[in-house]
Amino acid sequence: MATPAARLPASAALQRRGAGGGLARALGPDYRLGYLFVAPIVVLVLALVAYPFGYAIYLSLTRKYVGVPPVWVGFDNYVKLTWDGFFQRAVVNSFVFTFGSVAVKLALGMAMALVLTARIRFRSFWTGVLLIPWVAPTVVSALNFLWIYDYSLGVLNYLLVKVLRVLPQGVGWLSEPGTAMASVIAVNVWRGFPFFGISFLAGMKAIPAEMYEAAAVDGATALQRFRHVTLPALQNIIIIVVLLSTIWTFNDFTIIYILTKGGPGGATQVLPVLTYEIAFGAQRLGEAIAVALYMLPAMAVVIIVLARHMRRGRAR
Amino acid sequence: MSPRVLGRAQGPVAYAILTALLLVVVFPFYWMFVSSLKSEEQMRTLTAMFWPSPAVLDNYRQLLGKTDFGAWYGNSIVVALSSTFVATAIGTLGAYALARLKFFGRAFMASATLITYLVPPSILFIPLYAQIRNLGLADSLTGLVAAYPSFTVPFVTWLLMGYFESIPEELEEAAMIDGATRFGAFRRIILPLATPGVLAAALFAFTQAWNEFLYALVFITNVKLRTLPVGLSTFITGDVYGWGFLMAGAVLTTLPVIAAYTYLQKYMVEGLTAGSVKG
Numbered sequence: 202m203a204t205p206a207a208r209l210p211a212s213a214a215l216q217r218r219g220a221g222g223g224l225a226r227a228l229g230p231d232y233r234l235g236y237l238f239v240a241p242i243v244v245l246v247l248a249l250v251a252y253p254f255g256y257a258i259y260l261s262l263t264r265k266y267v268g269v270p271p272v273w274v275g276f277d278n279y280v281k282l283t284w285d286g287f288f289q290r291a292v293v294n295s296f297v298f299t300f301g302s303v304a305v306k307l308a309l310g311m312a313m314a315l316v317l318t319a320r321i322r323f324r325s326f327w328t329g330v331l332l333i334p335w336v337a338p339t340v341v342s343a344l345n346f347l348w349i350y351d352y353s354l355g356v357l358n359y360l361l362v363k364v365l366r367v368l369p370q371g372v373g374w375l376s377e378p379g380t381a382m383a384s385v386i387a388v389n390v391w392r393g394f395p396f397f398g399i400s401f402l403a404g405m406k407a408i409p410a411e412m413y414e415a416a417a418v419d420g421a422t423a424l425q426r427f428r429h430v431t432l433p434a435l436q437n438i439i440i441i442v443v444l445l446s447t448i449w450t451f452n453d454f455t456i457i458y459i460l461t462k463g464g465p466g467g468a469t470q471v472l473p474v475l476t477y478e479i480a481f482g483a484q485r486l487g488e489a490i491a492v493a494l495y496m497l498p499a500m501a502v503v504i505i506v507l508a509r510h511m512r513r514g515r516a517r
Numbered sequence: 518m519s520p521r522v523l524g525r526a527q528g529p530v531a532y533a534i535l536t537a538l539l540l541v542v543v544f545p546f547y548w549m550f551v552s553s554l555k556s557e558e559q560m561r562t563l564t565a566m567f568w569p570s571p572a573v574l575d576n577y578r579q580l581l582g583k584t585d586f587g588a589w590y591g592n593s594i595v596v597a598l599s600s601t602f603v604a605t606a607i608g609t610l611g612a613y614a615l616a617r618l619k620f621f622g623r624a625f626m627a628s629a630t631l632i633t634y635l636v637p638p639s640i641l642f643i644p645l646y647a648q649i650r651n652l653g654l655a656d657s658l659t660g661l662v663a664a665y666p667s668f669t670v671p672f673v674t675w676l677l678m679g680y681f682e683s684i685p686e687e688l689e690e691a692a693m694i695d696g697a698t699r700f701g702a703f704r705r706i707i708l709p710l711a712t713p714g715v716l717a718a719a720l721f722a723f724t725q726a727w728n729e730f731l732y733a734l735v736f737i738t739n740v741k742l743r744t745l746p747v748g749l750s751t752f753i754t755g756d757v758y759g760w761g762f763l764m765a766g767a768v769l770t771t772l773p774v775i776a777a778y779t780y781l782q783k784y785m786v787e788g789l790t791a792g793s794v795k796g
Contacts, residue, residue: 235620
């Protein structure tokens with residue numbers, strides 16, 4: 202890092218402090234305080250993430266039942282899964298659930314952000330209200346929708362059949378294969394779109410007003426301003442939010458576990474719920490972890506690309 | 518002054534979209550609250566669907582008197598507060614070091630922390646459970662307090678790194694020229710300035726721990742030791758009576774988060790936008 206002239210006195214102070222020995226030269230001027238402050242995180246990450254992660258990879262290569270030592274089987278679990286119909290269906294469902302949810306969240310989030318930058322009254326109050334689904338406990342929201350979707354007493358069927366009269370009779374939203382996936386996606390969208398909205402809103406607020414004025418002077422319509430000013434400026438935020446949400450949604454356990462447990466007949470079975478069921482229902486831990494890790498290479502790519510973008514967003 | 522993308526003529530459109538979004542967001546909470554106040558009789562007969570008539574507290578009385586809900590509430594408070602404390606303390610120090618101090622391995626550790634934040638719990642829960650059990654902490658609140666930092670600490674650290682980076686470096690340098698040590702400058706100059714960020718991070722950590730479901734479901738088998746989300750989910754029975762009861766529990770579980778959030782909304786929105794995603 203180049204030292205600007207204005208900072209010279211400070212770096213002189215830094216050098217004085219670091220002049221203690223060769224260690225400071227090798228490890229950096231702040232190495233003592235630095236390592237002291239970072240040590241708890243390092244211990245924690247090693248113990249709670251890195252080690253379990255390594256152990257997970259090992260277990261996925263074994264046949265392991267609860268309470269019995271693991272037996273090494275190589276890639277058997279993965280090979281078996283590849284040809285397993287239930288697993289294949291869960292993979293497809295996971296992708297449908299993830300991409301369906303993320304696409305709708307992106308659209309609704311953009312609508313939310315645009316509305317909240319328009320000239321409306323009580324803007325910050327509405328912003329706060331729209332964020333509530335994002336902070337409310339996921340379990341509560343899932344249970345709430347379980348009740349809303351209820352076939353005989355739920356308010357959704359009541360609204361559609363008795364109030365609006367658009368349906369002749371109620372729908373078993375979560376119990377019919379045709380509607381179950383859309384119904385769980387709706388709950389994920391409901392919970393997640395405010396995060397998209399608030400992130401886009403922050404990005405839009407950072408766009409200089411002059412850019413819109415210049416575009417308006419040039420005769421750009423609202424749609425053109427959105428396409429040529431707003432979208433390019435939001436590009437990095439959109440990438441970050443979409444990738445973050447993709448990871449979160451792909452690994453969402455709570456909503457589907459509470460609403461359908463993967464049913465009816467596997468119509469909403471996704472990988473995290475399948476992992477849980479094989480691990481704690483069937484007690485086959487090695488196979489369960491293989492289910493969880495099967496998509497790891499793809500997820501790792503997403504995580505690394507995302508981390509790059511997040512760090513670049515900061516550096517600017 | 519924020520730029521108006523929609524333009525001047527689109528006022529009514531903006532209000533229409535806003536109203537639609539608000540309806541979709543608010544109605545489920547309204548419905549939850551109304552359901553919790555309905556009598557069993559009213560639930561079964563589908564009378565006065567959209568308001569309680571009469572409003573009764575039977576569900577709340579049953580919930581607090583006849584179930585372990587009170588104990589679960591206590592468990593959730595203990596677990597959420599302890600893990601918030603741990604995460605905030607560790608995360609604040611770490612974030613400062615990773616954002617400001619110059620030492621070998623800093624950039625690598627910053628990346629590792631971020632990647633850790635992105636590793637999903639659905640991959641970690643089985644081996645983490647095995648590890649918690651090996652430590653003799655299975656089926657205990659201590660086990661949860663030990664495990665929750667796996668997601669709260671990386672998040673708090675990442676959030677606060679952004680916050681510390683936004684505080685001008687010259688402030689510390691000035692303090693150090695005046696004879697303060699690095700630690701002194703951190704404690705007396707930087708930490709007070711970072712208070713809003715630390716508060717927001719603590720609130721997020723609390724919310725994450727309060728809402729956590731998967732680890733609590735897997736690690737705890739003793740009914741008395743359940744946390745609120747897991748306890749609530751065991752109330753699913755599917756009959757008329759169960760719903761009012763369940764919604765009363767849902768209301769009480771949501772309250773602390775909404776209360777904290779309302780009170781500290783400014784910091785939370787600021788923290789969310791300044792820290793986690795900054796473009």
